[in-house]
Amino acid sequence: MFVLSSKITIGGFSFSGVMNARINRSVHSAADACNLMLPSLARVKRKNGGTSAVETLSNVFAEGDKIKVELGYNGQLKTEFEGFVKGLMPGDQLTIECEGYNRLLRLNKNLKGFYASTSVKELLDKAVKGTEIELYVQDDIALKNITLDNAGGTDIISEIRKICQNVITIFFITPKKLWCGLTYTAYHEGVDPFAIGGVKYRIGYNCMRDNRLKIKTPSEPVQVLFGGTLATGRRIATESEKKVLGNKVKAINNNIPDVANMKRIANEMQYQKNYTGFEGRISGYLQPYCQPGYKMYIQDSRYPESAGFYMAESTEVTFGTSGAWRNVEVGPKMSFKS
Template sequence: MFTLKCKIIIGDYKLFAVTDVKIKRSIYSFVDTATITLPASARLQSDATNVPKSVSTAATFKEGDKVEIWLGYDNDLQREFKGFIKRVNAATPCEIECEGYSWQLRRKNILWATEKDKVTKLKDLLGTLIQGTDIKLSDSIPDMDVQQFSDGNRSGTEALDWIKKNLFLTVYFEEDQLYAGLAFIKQPDSAYAKYGIGVNLVKEDQLKFRNAEDVKILVKAISFNKLNKAVVGKAGDENGAIRTIYAQNDKTQKELDELAQSKIGELRYNGYEGKVTGFLAPFALPGYRVILQDKNYIERDGTYLIESTDVSYGTGGGRRTCGIGVKISKS
C-alpha cells in the first residue's frame, strides 16, 4: 500500500499537509510555476527558534520566500519544484503562487548589448545576465557565437525572450540551472520514465498514434551571418508543426533549404503524440525521455522526448501529465 506524502518548505517552515498543489514546467517556457493551496490558518513545523507553530498562513509568507515542493509515496519523495513565492492571495483558503528561478531575472535590469564588432559566446552572455543571482548555467549550453547587437535596458526575462526570438533557441530552467540551446539534449541514463499503455497510466485518451504520411511538419534550418542576422531555410508544410535545426554560421539560403529538406524524412515517423497521465511515480521532468510500450502493438513501442509536465497533488491523489514530443528512438 503506497501512502501519498508531501514536504513543502517555505522559508523557515515545513508543511506536511496541504489542500492542493499544482506545478507546471515545460522546455518551451523558462517560467516554472506552482500553486500551493493552504487553510487560512495552519500548524507548521520549523527548526528556527522563536517561530510560532500555529500561524495565519497569509500573514506568515511573503513574496521572495524560497520554496521547495517534494512529493511522492511513503518515504520516497522527489523534489518537483524549487523557486520563490511570487504572490500570496489572502483568501480562504490561502493560495500561494510561486515562480521558479526566472523570478530573480524578472527583477533584474541589464544593458542588453555587446561591444561593437566583437563576437561574444552565448555562455558568456548568459553569465553576464545571471550575475548577482543564485542561478547557475547548464553545462550543456552549446559553444555558440553571438555577434554584435545593442538592444538597450531590459529585464532578465525580457533578455531571455530576446534569445528565444532572435537566436531561435530553446530556453528553460532545470530548477536553478539555466539552459539555452537545442530542445533535446542528452540526459543521464537514469533520466527516463517508462509507461505501459493500459498498465500504469491513469489516462491515455489524449495520446494518439500517427502515421508518417499524415504528419504535417515544417522544418526551419537556421544559420547566422557575420552581422548576427538569422538566415532561415524552410521545407515541408507551412501550417505544420515547426521543428528547428541549426547549421554552421554563414550558410547560404540554398544550402539551408536543402538541409531542411533532408531532415523531413527523419522527422516524419510512425509514432505517438499528445499527452499521458500517470501517478507521481515514475518521476519525470521536461527534457527526460519517456518509453511508451503497448503489449497489444509491440511495433508501436518507442522513446520520446518529454516536452512538459503538469503535476497535481491533493485529496484526489497525485498525478503527472507528460506532454509527448519528438520520437528519439524505436525502443
C-alpha cells in the same frame, strides 16, 4: 497500500499536508511554476522555542521566501519544485503563487550594451551573472548586432528565442541549472542531450490508457528556407537539409552572421515540424518519477510498432485531497526520421 506524503518548506517553516498543489515545468520554458492552496489559519510553532499559536498564514510567509515541494508515497519523497514565493492571495484559503529560479533572471536587470559580435552563450552568461544559477550551453549560436537596453535576464532569453525562430531550447534542467541547446537535432541524431534520467511507461499498466496520446507522423513534411542581410548589405541564405517539394517555410533574421549557424537553426525548425513520435500526454501517478527532459520508454499494446524512447517535453503534477497525478507531454521519438 500507497499513502500520499508531502513536505513543504517555505522560508524557515516546514509542514506536511496541503489542500492542493499544481506544478508545471517544460523544456520549452524557463519559467517553472507552482501554486499551493493552504488553510488561511494554522497553528504555527516558531524555531525560537516558543509555544505554538494559531496565525494567519498570509502574515507568516512573504514574497521572495524560498520554497521546496517534496511529494511521494509512504514517506518516500521526491523533489518536485524549488523556487520562490511570487505572491500571496488571502481568502477563505491562502493561495501561494510560486516561481522557479527564473525569478533571479527576471530581477537581474539593467543589462546594457551593443554587441557587434557575440553568441548565445555570451548573452546567457550576462543573464545569470551574479546569481546562484549555473549555465550549461550545449549548442552555442553566433550572433551579431545585439542591443541591450536595461534588459533583464528573461528579456535576454526572449530575444535569443526570437532570433532563433523560437526553436532553441532554454529551460531549467535542474532547479538552479539553466540548459540551452538544439533538442530536436539531438533526438534526430539518436542522442539524449539532457542525460538526467529515464523512465518506463506501459500504457494501461503504470499509466492510464488515455486517448489523448496519438502517434504523430508528418503528413506534409516541410523544408525551411532561412535568409538574412549582413551589415554590408549582402544577403545570405540557406535551407534545411531535408528537401521536399512544395511545402516551404521561410524565415528571415539579420542577427545571425553566417550560413553555418543559419543552417543549424533551419534544421532544428524542420525537425520540430517534421518529427515522428507521439502527440499528447500520458496521465499517471506520482511514481514512476518523471521530469521534463527525461528519456521515456513507452509501450502501448495498441501500437506495438511505436515502442521506443521518447522525450518528456513537459510535466504537470497535481496533488491534493482528491489524489495525485503526473501528466507528461510526450515529444519526438529517439532517432526519428524527418
